[in-house]
Amino acid sequence: MNDPRLPVTVLTGFLGSGKTTLLQQLMQREEWRHTAVIINELGETGLDHLLVQHVAPHVRLLKSGCLCCSVREDLTLTLTDLLARRQRKELHFERVVVETTGLADPLPVMHTLTTHPALARDFRLAGVVAVVDAFNGFATLDQHEEARRQVAVADALLLSKCDLVQAVAREQLEQRLARINPSAPQHRVNHGALRSEHLLYLENLHNPFLSQQPPDAPAPGAGTWLFSAAKARTGSLFQRAHRPHASDIQTLCLTVDEPFENEAFRHWLGLLTAMRGERLLRFKGLIHIAEDPERPLVVHAAQHLVHPPVSLPAWPDADRRSRLVFITxxxxPQVIQNTLHKFTGARAAPSLT
Incomplete structure (x- = not known):
């Protein structure tokens, strides 16, 4: 029997893995047009929703912090509000995608979706999709339990930035991921490009704890998949006391009124990632460049890797200030502010969370 409830896909992955880039690509396709997107961000300054909302019609931002903490109540309220507006025909969507923060443990989110009485009546968990950064993957898995847990509970694993690593290194990472979660199919993603069916097939599962093969997956050795190893463990994992994130991880949000000179800004960011990359878990910025004031520059970095900047066709809102978000x-924080001022002349207004 078909399940009439709206499918919810949880999109997870560590900081800088490429979740927002993937969302931007998917939401431009016809088959994803009727999708509501909920984006959870750390810190007081949210940027990801601004980068997605110009291609996705229904975007909601949760700024309360990590989805594995107090924001679960906000998620419940947001889903309830979306459903009420859909029933009043103010919105039209056929699925929901929840993008978690890079530090989120997806297990409590899964628990909320499957056990909350009001949500379970109208929504069903389609599955968990984890994006893994092929460039930083080994170091991230070594250093961060959150990343290992994201991989362990995933129904599908997406390897991003495969074009930046050698085939041998990519294959070694794929083997490690298979040891953590042997039942999750792995798909390679380059610049956010992914075949839609690799995710949409999850919505056809009638039992959120039942696993089946995605399109063109290699045949299993014998029989069919019944329960994935990750899902079989979720019962005990839900009972664990939640571990807080490392106490030395913090978010720094900066706003800068005056435009940056392009070359000075890029030189500063390159130096910062080269010298302190192991401590810079994630950087994202919406930058006002003096040379092109009508088109803001979107800049991403993760550890030592700075991605090529991309210009938006226009500002997403009336605020023309540069907005910079660091997760370190x-x-x-003073190191960031002092070097930014020294190399660019900019004086930033900070907001610590």
Missing amino acids: QGME
Whole structure:
């Protein structure tokens, strides 16, 4: 029997893995047109929703922090509001995608979706999709339990930035991921490009704890998949006391009124990632460049890797200030502010969370 409830896909992955880039690509396709997107961001300054909303009609931002913490109540309220507006025919959507923060443990989100009485009546968990950064993957898995848990509970694993690593290194990472979660199919993603059916097939599962093969997956050795190893463990994992994130991880949000000179900004960011990349878990910025004031520059970095900047066709809102968000571990915020001022002349207004 078909399940009439709306499918919810949880999109997870560590900081800088490429979740937002993937969302931007998917939401431009016809088959994803009727999708509501909920984006959860750390810090007081949210940027990801601005980068997605110009291609997705129904975007909601949760700024309360990590989805594995107090924001679960906000998620419940947001889904309830979306459903009420759909019933009043103010919105039209056939699925929901929830993008978690890079530090989120998806297990409590899964628990909320499957056990909350009001949500379980109208929504069903389609599955968990984890994006893994092929460039930083080994180091991230070594250093962060959150990343390992994201991989362990996933129904599908997406390897991003495969074009930046050698085939041998990519294959070694794929083997490690298979040891953590042997039942999750792996798909390679380049610049956010992915075949839609690799995710849409999850919506056809009638039992959220039942696993089946995606299109063109290699045949299993014998029989069919019944329960994935990750899902079989979720019962005990839900009972664990939640571990707080490392106490030295913090978010720094900056706003800068005056435009940046392009070359000075890029030189500063390149130097910062080269010297402190191991402590810079994630950087994202919407940058006002003096040379092109009508088109903001979107800049992403993760650890030592700075992605090529991309210009938006227009500002997403009336605020023309540059907005910079850093998620760091063991780095003094003053280092960022002092070097930014020294190399660009900019004076930033900080907001610590």
